[in-house]
Amino acid sequence: MKYFVLIKISIALLGLSACAPAITKGFRKAGETTVAAQDLYPFWAPQQTHLFAMKIDFRQHHFSGLLLAKQAGEGYFRIVFNTHFGMGVFDFEFRRDTFLIHSCMEELRHRKILKLLEKDFRTLFFLDMKPRNNKAAVYYSPRDASLEINRINGRYYLKNNTQKTLLKTETSQGAHTGYYDFTDYHNRFPETITIKHSGIHLQIVLEKIHNPPGK
Numbered sequence: 001m002k003y004f005v006l007i008k009i010s011i012a013l014l015g016l017s018a019c020a021p022a023i024t025k026g027f028r029k030a031g032e033t034t035v036a037a038q039d040l041y042p043f044w045a046p047q048q049t050h051l052f053a054m055k056i057d058f059r060q061h062h063f064s065g066l067l068l069a070k071q072a073g074e075g076y077f078r079i080v081f082n083t084h085f086g087m088g089v090f091d092f093e094f095r096r097d098t099f100l101i102h103s104c105m106e107e108l109r110h111r112k113i114l115k116l117l118e119k120d121f122r123t124l125f126f127l128d129m130k131p132r133n134n135k136a137a138v139y140y141s142p143r144d145a146s147l148e149i150n151r152i153n154g155r156y157y158l159k160n161n162t163q164k165t166l167l168k169t170e171t172s173q174g175a176h177t178g179y180y181d182f183t184d185y186h187n188r189f190p191e192t193i194t195i196k197h198s199g200i201h202l203q204i205v206l207e208k209i210h211n212p213p214g215k
Contacts, residue, residue, distance in 0.1 A: 026143065035152070040129070050208060052067040067079060090108060167182060169182075190208070
């Protein structure tokens with residue numbers, strides 16, 4: 001009898017371990033708290049324009065070119081992606097409660113792809129975060145006191161409280177998981193942003209270009 005009980009407990013523990021997000025490996029849960037959006041160290045600022053070299057790999061499709069991203073106001077972003085030859089890939093407008101498609105290349109004009117791109121950029125722009133009073137589960141690292149994870153509405157945010165930078169975000173999006181990495185910080189802004197959706201073979205890489213026009 002005890003043998004079978006031990007088997008059940010072992011299976012349950014294995015199941016919990018398998019369900020644990022990769023981002024929380026090595027971390028321990030430390031209760032809950034309330035955080036503001038600024039506590040996650042968002043790197044976008046109003047009235048700033050950023051230019052990126054951008055690559056999108058989606059199954060057999062590959063796009064590369066320049067992405068112009070501008071935060072025109074609080075909770076309002078406009079992004080335009082053109083190839084190096086000047087061909088428009090997409091032109092999107094984001095507000096907290098709306099997503100407008102001004103133009104989009106036919107290869108990407110599918111409901112599921114557009115929905116995924118919307119979720120990705122909303123995650124990058126913190127548009128699904130309330131300015132304050134976001135309920136968060138807190139995880140800490142026993143090995144590095146500067147590292148902390150906040151889980152808010154199913155999203156996991158790994159941050160460095162000493163350097164005041166956001167390092168990673170992990171989100172559950174239906175049947176797959178989205179991984180967001182922010183690296184090579186310069187003046188509190190990541191030089192490289194990488195988004196991966198391994199379940200559907202989608203990867204987006206943004207590499208910041210300095211001194212974009214209009215800044």
